[in-house]
Amino acid sequence: MRSTMPTPHLHLLLPFALPSAAEAPTALYRLAHPALDRLVARARLSEAVTGEDFQRTLPHERWLARRFGLVAPDASDAAPLAPYMLLADGGTPGEQVWACVQPVHVRIAHDHLVLIDPASLELSDAEARALLEVARPLVEELGVQLEAPQPSRWYLSSERFGALAGASPLRASGRNIEIWLPHEAHSGERSRAWMKLQNEVQMSWFEHPVNEAREARGLPAVNSLWFHAPGKMRALSQSLGQPFTHVLSLAPATRGLAIAAQAQTGAPPQSFEALATTTTPTAPTTSASPTTPATHTTLVELDPFSTPYVEQDWGRWNSAFAALERDWFAPALAALQNGQLRELGLTLCSDTGSVTLTLTRHDLRKFWRRRALASLFIE
Incomplete structure (x- = not known):
């Protein structure tokens, strides 16, 4: 129009x-x-x-x-936006609970870990696809559905993640990530299911050719995943x-x-x-x-x-x-x-x-x- x-x-x-x-x-x-x-x-x-x-x-x-x-x-503090993000990226949310997951860089500070703004990664679509190719079977082996209609923005669906609370990446960027990590919304406890998935992916990316090439160019390695905006699509x-x-x-x-x-x-x-x-x-x-x-x-x-x-x-x-x-x-x-x-x-x-x-x-x-x-x- x-x-x-x-x-x-x-x-x-x-x-x-x-x-x-x-x-x-x-x-x-x-x-x-x-x-x-x-x-x-x-x-x-x-x-x-x-x-x-x-x-x-x-x-x-x-x-x-x-x-x-x-x-x-x-x-x-409610903004269950992941299914709407998936919709915008060309996916079909259906009636499932979805969370958005992004490849990120977490920097080691003196006595804590700091999340770097994902926009500053300069992650290309080709790099994101290569990392996804390695991560996808590890995620799906754990019984988690993964959709990635956009290379650097992934969506996970699993009953085990339905009760998790996650923080927006820009909310946590530049800060000690400890209090912003995913946790059970009702108990406040860290999710073992999420930590297992995250660790599996992190290990698969360690010394990956994408990261070796990035570090050679002076760019930060992609060394973790960030979980946020979980929710179910509603009218x-x-x-x-x-x-x-x-x-x-x-x-x-x-x-x-x-x-x-x-x-x-x-x-x-x-x-x-x-x-x-x-x-x-x-x-x-x-x-x-x-x-x-x-x-x-x-x-x-x-x-x-x-x-x-x-x-x-x-x-x-x-x-x-x-x-x-x-x-x-x-x-x-x-x-x-x-x-x-x-x-x-x-x-x-x-x-x-x-x-x-x-x-x-x-x-x-x-x-x-x-x-x-x-x-x-x-x-």
Whole structure:
């Protein structure tokens, strides 16, 4: 479908766009963002979720699960997204419990192990397939079903893993992994079944030609697996969620939820202006119950922040923020002013919480609203 604007209601989801209050002076040093300041100052506060330090899911994952009606609004740490990721990657989740498993690098620190952001591995599809070829028989010998429609993102299904809790890779990246490892959700105990599977795969990859070649090029070896987002595919609840008619995102969880909600999906454009020429193919029909939002809204997920945030690379994060001010915030503000946009929503996330703001052209006239961007920073 091609149009001058997919819908007159736009919502921007921005993972890792909010630094903590302590990090903000460094992250925003000498950064000019007048358009975002104006939007934040005049907007209505729709939702503010502070989150907790040891939640195993990420704020934008929880926000998506709530907005699409996958979980109730008061669900504190729920985001069972693996079956929707599998759906987006071209698989068929059915009624089984699935978990997403990714090849990762775990670094040995002084007295603990640290997970490295999977995006920094630069793992090619050919490398991932070679490692999968070795791992698959070991996994299946243990009675675990494995699907890998995308080479570097695998999906496991087993009754023994149905009660496990896992942490999002970016939640644990750069940290001591001890508290983030999979455990039984009810007892808190480590899963012996998972540890056995993980150890079998780790040993098969030790001195594997893929890893020897990677190390020769100065790249980290792929030496472990990361388990996260377990759950079963459910019909999305129209009474709980407010789904979107168009969803533009590269994230498999977001795309999978959109497909299940029978929204139109596509990649996010490079700028607000490019929305005028965005092509969004109709999502395939699924067994999930369709939902029909009262208002046609486009959700655009923009994620230039995750890797620099996790790596504490505030110069790179600052540059990404400046690009969003130029390419999205300023033109979106102009579109509100001239009536091209009827409503703009912003969900800005930190690593623990999120803030959602909403505004219309009428809100821009409310000069007495003077919320500062600094007021959104999460302690």
